[in-house]
Amino acid sequence: MDIKFNHVSYYYNANTPLQTVGFKDLDFTIKEHSFTSIIGQTGSGKSTLIQHLNGLLIPSQGEINIAGFKITPQTKRKSLSKLRSQVGIVFQFPENQLYESTVLKDIAVGPLNFGVPLAKAQKQALATLKLVGLDSDLAQRSPTELSGGQMRRVAIAGILVMKPKILVLDEPTAGLDPYAHEEMMELFWRLHQKWHLTTIMVSHSMDDVAQYSDQVIWLDQGRLIQMASPREIFTNNQQLLMKPQSVIFYQKLQDKGLQLPQIPLTIAELVTELKKKILGTTIE
Amino acid sequence: MSKVLIGRYLPGDSVIHRLDPRGKLVFTILFIIIVFWANNLITYGLLLFFTFWLIHMSKISLAYFFAGMKSFIYLALFVVIIQIFFSDGGITYWHWGILRVTQMGLINAFYMFLRLLINLNISTILTLTTSPLLIADSIESLLKPLSYFGVPVQIIGLIISIALRFIPTIADAAQKIVNAQMARGVDFNASSLKKRIMNIIPILVPLLESNFKMADELSEAMESRGYIPLAKRTHFHVMHWHWQDSTAFGILGLLAVLLIILRQS
Numbered sequence: 001m002d003i004k005f006n007h008v009s010y011y012y013n014a015n016t017p018l019q020t021v022g023f024k025d026l027d028f029t030i031k032e033h034s035f036t037s038i039i040g041q042t043g044s045g046k047s048t049l050i051q052h053l054n055g056l057l058i059p060s061q062g063e064i065n066i067a068g069f070k071i072t073p074q075t076k077r078k079s080l081s082k083l084r085s086q087v088g089i090v091f092q093f094p095e096n097q098l099y100e101s102t103v104l105k106d107i108a109v110g111p112l113n114f115g116v117p118l119a120k121a122q123k124q125a126l127a128t129l130k131l132v133g134l135d136s137d138l139a140q141r142s143p144t145e146l147s148g149g150q151m152r153r154v155a156i157a158g159i160l161v162m163k164p165k166i167l168v169l170d171e172p173t174a175g176l177d178p179y180a181h182e183e184m185m186e187l188f189w190r191l192h193q194k195w196h197l198t199t200i201m202v203s204h205s206m207d208d209v210a211q212y213s214d215q216v217i218w219l220d221q222g223r224l225i226q227m228a229s230p231r232e233i234f235t236n237n238q239q240l241l242m243k244p245q246s247v248i249f250y251q252k253l254q255d256k257g258l259q260l261p262q263i264p265l266t267i268a269e270l271v272t273e274l275k276k277k278i279l280g281t282t283i284e
Numbered sequence: 285m286s287k288v289l290i291g292r293y294l295p296g297d298s299v300i301h302r303l304d305p306r307g308k309l310v311f312t313i314l315f316i317i318i319v320f321w322a323n324n325l326i327t328y329g330l331l332l333f334f335t336f337w338l339i340h341m342s343k344i345s346l347a348y349f350f351a352g353m354k355s356f357i358y359l360a361l362f363v364v365i366i367q368i369f370f371s372d373g374g375i376t377y378w379h380w381g382i383l384r385v386t387q388m389g390l391i392n393a394f395y396m397f398l399r400l401l402i403n404l405n406i407s408t409i410l411t412l413t414t415s416p417l418l419i420a421d422s423i424e425s426l427l428k429p430l431s432y433f434g435v436p437v438q439i440i441g442l443i444i445s446i447a448l449r450f451i452p453t454i455a456d457a458a459q460k461i462v463n464a465q466m467a468r469g470v471d472f473n474a475s476s477l478k479k480r481i482m483n484i485i486p487i488l489v490p491l492l493e494s495n496f497k498m499a500d501e502l503s504e505a506m507e508s509r510g511y512i513p514l515a516k517r518t519h520f521h522v523m524h525w526h527w528q529d530s531t532a533f534g535i536l537g538l539l540a541v542l543l544i545i546l547r548q549s
Binding site: 017085091096114158 | 470494
């Protein structure tokens, strides 16, 4: 099922003198099984938006359709607990949410809360531990003994173990070293394809956005500026300050008079296109 | 998130907002003391009216103010009900075992409710119109004489400022953890009390951990910027005493005189 936002607005501290806009009049559809990135500066409403995807926040106006649920301002938060087993949100720095005494217990928290029997939950937890690339020896260790990167994987496993249909990632690679960054993104990409997920990612890394997304939602100060494919977003958008490295490099080549058929979204694409162009002209 | 007003600061630009915070603090303390002089309808009425006048002067909407006080008014009512059942004097209207409703009990309970309401009003006006950091600064400045007796007033001030400064940060961190745990199906509205209590653990453990980390980082940041605890330093907010502040105390004096005249002797 597609995710539909129908003229949705959210205000913090609604109806008090401290009322501020979270976001205003968002209207868009996210196709099932697509990979969507949300970009925008701090304070643009990205984090507020994703908290609406599993009913942590209820819109002040408008209607959201997600995973068979209809959320309007009248919806009671209590009625949405089932929605949370279908929409898995990996929040920023998820390693801060670990609290159980062992890694295995912590991963099993979600299934247990949603009524899966203990033995089955632990079996699922162990399988998910391997899925995120951790050794099963770690299962009985305390999460606090692990390295930062390992802790993040455990926290992510704690979401994946619920087998969500929609996976929401809030800056999943923040604070990781380049190697771990790449591994993490590859893990999400693999799962996205294998599990036929609908993935929604908030990111400041334009390289990731360009490489993985089918579409990009660009927010600024709580408003939707543009929703389009990454190629459209990164072509000729002077307002957009951050761009993928391949696009920045290509723009410098353009200044020197080199033209490619379309902007390259990844370094690999840039290299292929350049090879074609240069070798193509020198070979004759 | 919630409408509770106690301890919240509402930035604004009214006469009350602009008063010297030290003056406001002392004013509030003295006011709470003179409330004890009131002992009849006129004197309680006068004080209650005075707090309404202050709310009006601070340009805060009365409806908003009382929406935020609602839960505390219920709490006050609870205290009042206890007071009704356990005090005696005058005509007895009803009794059952040790519980009784008497004339004096009812009157005392009513006055007690007014007294609680007046004190809640005045202290909420203080916190609504004064930024927490300025309150901390004024406490430090009022404690200054103690430094001659070797009390580390500066450090006490620093502790209060840090504590106040980190309330929103910690509230923020707590909200993030609550969100993350709710996303994993922790049900904070669970029906059983035992479950509700157990649900504190998924918040408390990560929160404590992050608080220790924050404290550690803060002390390292302060040290690396060369912070010396007892060094002589100036303040970012320099407080000035204006004629309005003296006027406020004039009004308080007037109020005290009126109370003495109007109270039942």
